[in-house]
Amino acid sequence: MNNDDFRGWCSSLATVWNQHMLAVLPTLFSPAIRYQEHPFEPALHGVAAVMSYWRTTLAQHEQVECVITPVIFADGCGVAEWRTKLYHHNQQQAQTLAGIFIVNFDAHGQASELREWWLAQAVEEQQICNALD
Numbered sequence: 001m002n003n004d005d006f007r008g009w010c011s012s013l014a015t016v017w018n019q020h021m022l023a024v025l026p027t028l029f030s031p032a033i034r035y036q037e038h039p040f041e042p043a044l045h046g047v048a049a050v051m052s053y054w055r056t057t058l059a060q061h062e063q064v065e066c067v068i069t070p071v072i073f074a075d076g077c078g079v080a081e082w083r084t085k086l087y088h089h090n091q092q093q094a095q096t097l098a099g100i101f102i103v104n105f106d107a108h109g110q111a112s113e114l115r116e117w118w119l120a121q122a123v124e125e126q127q128i129c130n131a132l133d
């Protein structure tokens with residue numbers, strides 16, 4: 001795996017989110033992936049658990065615009081920053097999310113461990129007022 005491979009991996013993960021393409025996930029994650037979405041919650045173990053998590057998550061998201069930007073890749077480990085705008089159906093609000101992840105890759109170019117940190121901010125609808133009214 002090299003910088004270009006990592007850039008492609010990040011682009012594929014963004015496509016999964018943007019286009020709800022769950023079928024791509026098993027190509028990105030090793031069968032034994034350790035996936036930790038929040039630092040204070042237990043990690044998910046195995047691609048089936050990650051698929052279940054993403055299936056549930058994607059069912060709540062509409063109008064997704066995700067961009068993942070690689071920051072650095074070296075020695076089988078990559079760091080990326082991501083930003084996403086979406087409508088969260090269950091919370092009935094538009095949100096902007098920003099986060100980073102650190103991902104380790106196996107010899108096959110699949111993620112063997114992913115640790116993620118992110119924050120969400122509700123986006124208030126902006127109302128335009130006519131000053132002459």
